[in-house]
Amino acid sequence: MKDDGLHGSERVPLVRPRVPASDELTSLLDSIWRSGRLTNDGPMLRRFEAALQKELGWDNVVATANGTMALQLACRALRLDGEVITSAFTFPATIQALRWNGLVPVLADVEPRWLTLDPASVAALITPRTCAIVAVHAFGHPADVTGLQTLASRHGLALVYDAAPAVGVRVDGVPVTAFGDASAVSFHATKVMHTVEGGAVCTPHDDAAEAVRRLRNFGLGEWGGAEEYGTNAKMNELQAAVGLSLLRTLDAEVAGRAQAAAVYRELLSNLPTIRFLWPSDAVSGNYAYAVARLRAGAAPLADKVHAVLGRHGIDSRRYFSHRYRGRGTLCPHPTPVADAAAEDVLCLPLWGDIPRRTLMRVAGLVAEAVS
Amino acid sequence: MKDDGLHGSERVPLVRPRVPASDELTSLLDSIWRSGRLTNDGPMLRRFEAALQKELGWDNVVATANGTMALQLACRALRLDGEVITSAFTFPATIQALRWNGLVPVLADVEPRWLTLDPASVAALITPRTCAIVAVHAFGHPADVTGLQTLASRHGLALVYDAAPAVGVRVDGVPVTAFGDASAVSFHATKVMHTVEGGAVCTPHDDAAEAVRRLRNFGLGEWGGAEEYGTNAKMNELQAAVGLSLLRTLDAEVAGRAQAAAVYRELLSNLPTIRFLWPSDAVSGNYAYAVARLRAGAAPLADKVHAVLGRHGIDSRRYFSHRYRGRGTLCPHPTPVADAAAEDVLCLPLWGDIPRRTLMRVAGLVAEAVS
Structure with missing residues (x-):
């Protein structure tokens, strides 16, 4: 928080994205240009993914082009199929990531204190067609991770978090992304930590992480059964460099x-x-x-x-x-x-x-x- | 082409991406950081899209996060539905962009000289379920734009080009992207002109361009009937800056x-x-x-x-x-x-x-x- 304000005539934005330190970014960019490796699982991406492990709470971190693609590929990697119960109060991307997967979003209500998914409302919507709960840490406020996990476990449902704005949030010292079967975060410029555009999937499941890794690069390489839904969801080296710099801030x-x-x-x-x-x-x-x-x-x-x-x-x-x-x-x-x-x-x-x-x-x- | 070669011990890549001039890029990046506008239809993106109009042959140019998303959103914007006849010889992204749209790719053979879609092979596959031809300018070699347009017009089919590697290609002085109902190009680092990752849709149809513009930003704003399939396919300001610099080279x-x-x-x-x-x-x-x-x-x-x-x-x-x-x-x-x-x-x-x-x-x- 600065005391030397903006000029009265200047528009006040909703958020002013933090900018990487000039010297550090220049040095990172120079190393990218010298390497000739600008994208496709390059060294900067690997460093960034490694740096995110502690912050997100899992060893499996797969960075993506943006947060929407992270959620979309997380759902694909978990092989979801059918109805997904999700929050009636969320950004359209939550719904869209499901729809591109051919999933049917079923909207449940939120609880009044934090506007996150209400487990009681979810419970009332579970049918034999339900395959997963996709909960949202709305505005970065943690959803009821205990109540939702109990429900998911009881009914054999996958539990995925749209954790788009929740990087840096901890519950009893544990990163909020360390719950459920997968979390998708966003590093959009408006987030507390950004890569200009960007996102990541983190998950306790090695096979799901491996699947996201393949799917973000067209499903090239060794392959299970989903190649038709590979895509380009790669985070490039410039994004990763910005992320490495800003993660420290x-x-x-x-x-x-x-x-x-x-x-x-x-x-x-x-x-x-x-x-x-x-x-x-x-x-x-x-x-x-x-x-x-x-x-x-x-x-x-x-x-x-x-x-x-x-x-x-x-x-x-x-x-x-x-x-x-x-x-x-x-x-x-x-x-x-x-x-x-x-x-x-x-x-x-x-x-x-x-x-x-x-x-x-x-x-x-x-x-x-x-x- | 340089005469001072690589060291014998250094790995020879398939392609070494051209790097933007250091001074120019630094100056463009500075202006981005100062503006506080890092993505979401910013000034650098607009300049880049304007600069692409002449190169791609249409006023309607919508830049995207990458070439796969360009093709995927072009198909969505044209409201394709059903079977799409496409090339049996192409990168998986062509097929994947169709599959995420719920379209059924029907593979036609290519002609032997340029390995691009053979109109005779396409003709044999047209049924009442066919909605479009998605042809590929394989390796940047133009498909038979005349033969394919004749076929598309005769059968009332949309004609879309996967022009991923074809930026800079001209047929009788006309950009190869100036044919058909839409072309999707790639600015991946390995392309002759790149934005590290990136792509664009160009099209003669104002409504399709407007739809891609909305779809790449979650379908926010005024809206027709496809909001459930918006997504994040934005090109950010850094990508656009790299593109502006490299377009001149x-x-x-x-x-x-x-x-x-x-x-x-x-x-x-x-x-x-x-x-x-x-x-x-x-x-x-x-x-x-x-x-x-x-x-x-x-x-x-x-x-x-x-x-x-x-x-x-x-x-x-x-x-x-x-x-x-x-x-x-x-x-x-x-x-x-x-x-x-x-x-x-x-x-x-x-x-x-x-x-x-x-x-x-x-x-x-x-x-x-x-x-």
């Missing part, structure tokens, strides 16, 4: 965000129309988003605040609308908690060195708009 | 390769066991590959030569084996021409500044192995 980025969160909390927590979703004390969170729920009694205020901020040159984001509903998905039961969240959630600007005066300006406008 | 890269090809020709053309596929005089080729067909009478020699070169630290590539046959594809008729090519094609090392002594060493070993 993850703690600093999270610390800066936590400080910024404290400012929002200080300035806005006394307003009854605003409730933030900050990490609970039990979780070492990553402050991936400043998630505000904005509501005056029954009336959601997210649209209004979004519009006010926009008029003042400040970006905010209405995560997540439900535009994919009904398109290849099933939603057998009502999902009132997800529906309410889709109406009242607004993510405010947040990044590691967001200036304090920017936070104060945003908070002031939000307070005015909701009062 | 395309002519030099092709010229260098043409010179290198002349050396291979000079040294090996008198051997009856070797036939190269160099561009014909009617075509302004890009020398994407040094494609040798190696055969002593009926006996293919590609495996043997590949092994000999490998023992001397020289990479060569057996394009294309048929490992994807029978995996989700139909092959109603024999494809003898493709089968023969799969046995006897070997691609030899080739890049813009490959040292002359490397070419001589490769040629010497090849000549020895086939004699």
Whole structure:
């Protein structure tokens, strides 16, 4: 968090991606150019995957072109087939990764505190056609990993996590990606740690990791039975270099965000129309988003605040609308908690060195708009 | 083509990717880091797409994460559904891009001169289930664009080109990507012009281009009926910067390769066991590959030569084996021409500044192995 702010005339983005240290990146890029090896399982990728093992909690880490491809290939590698119960409150990519696999997403409701998949809602949707649960660590807040694993084990279902925004999150000291049969993370530029675009699959299952490794490179090499669904989902050496550089700054980025969160909390927590979703004390969170729920009694205020901020040159984001509903998905039961969240959630600007005066300006406008 | 060769102990790759000029790239990267805009339809991507219009022959150019995703999204954008007749002699990505779309690839034979889709073989496979022809400019050699268009028009079929290796190729002065309903190109590091990984769709159809643009970014924004199949297929700003820099070197890269090809020709053309596929005089080729067909009478020699070169630290590539046959594809008729090519094609090392002594060493070993 800086004190020397942006100029008032400059647009305030939702997030300003951390940039790798210039000297280090130049040196990494030079070594890539000299090697002549720019992609296809190169040395930088291998170093990055090795560095991720500790952070993600498994030896099996396979980096990919982006987080969507990570989830798509994780599902393929686990040979999922049939219906998949997933969250009614998520980014479209979760649904799309399933649909490209020919899977049928069945939407379950989320629990009201963290907006992550509600095991009771999942339980009510399990049928003989169900093959897996795909849970989402929404905004980086851990889903109920214990409740979901109990359910998956009891019914013999695979348990996959869309952990797109959850790099750096720990539950009782354990990386949140160390649960379930596989997790897919994102290293998109807007994430707490990024590779510009990028993602990874991590999994306890050696065979699934090996399958993702083959599938991301067209299924070339020795091969089981899925070659028709290989693709190009390779992370290249430049992405890996950016990731290697930024992985070391993850703690600093999270610390800066936590400080910024404290400012929002200080300035806005006394307003009854605003409730933030900050990490609970039990979780070492990553402050991936400043998630505000904005509501005056029954009336959601997210649209209004979004519009006010926009008029003042400040970006905010209405995560997540439900535009994919009904398109290849099933939603057998009502999902009132997800529906309410889709109406009242607004993510405010947040990044590691967001200036304090920017936070104060945003908070002031939000307070005015909701009062 | 350089005269100061590699050390004898250094492995000779199949291709050594051209590297962007250091000063220019540094300056482009600086402007990206300063902008804070690292991906998602950023200014560098827009400049790159604009620069590609002339090269690819259409105003509608949509850059993607890689060439496979370009082909996959082109097929989705054209709303293909059913059987697609495609080449029995191609890289697995062609087939995989169709399979992820739920399309059924029907394999037709290629013609013997250029190993591109044979219109007569295609014609014999058209049924009421056929929705499209996906032809391949194999190794950058143009398919029979006139014959295929006649066939497609007569039967009301979409005509899509997998033009992965064909950037820079012109037929009578017209870019080879300016034919059909869409072309998908690759900017993989091994291509004559690259973005490390990358690709693009170009098309005469505004609505198809708009659909690819939406689909590559999760189908966000205004929307037709395909949102469930959006994905992340974005080209990021770093890729676009590399592309902008290297696009200007395309002519030099092709010229260098043409010179290198002349050396291979000079040294090996008198051997009856070797036939190269160099561009014909009617075509302004890009020398994407040094494609040798190696055969002593009926006996293919590609495996043997590949092994000999490998023992001397020289990479060569057996394009294309048929490992994807029978995996989700139909092959109603024999494809003898493709089968023969799969046995006897070997691609030899080739890049813009490959040292002359490397070419001589490769040629010497090849000549020895086939004699």
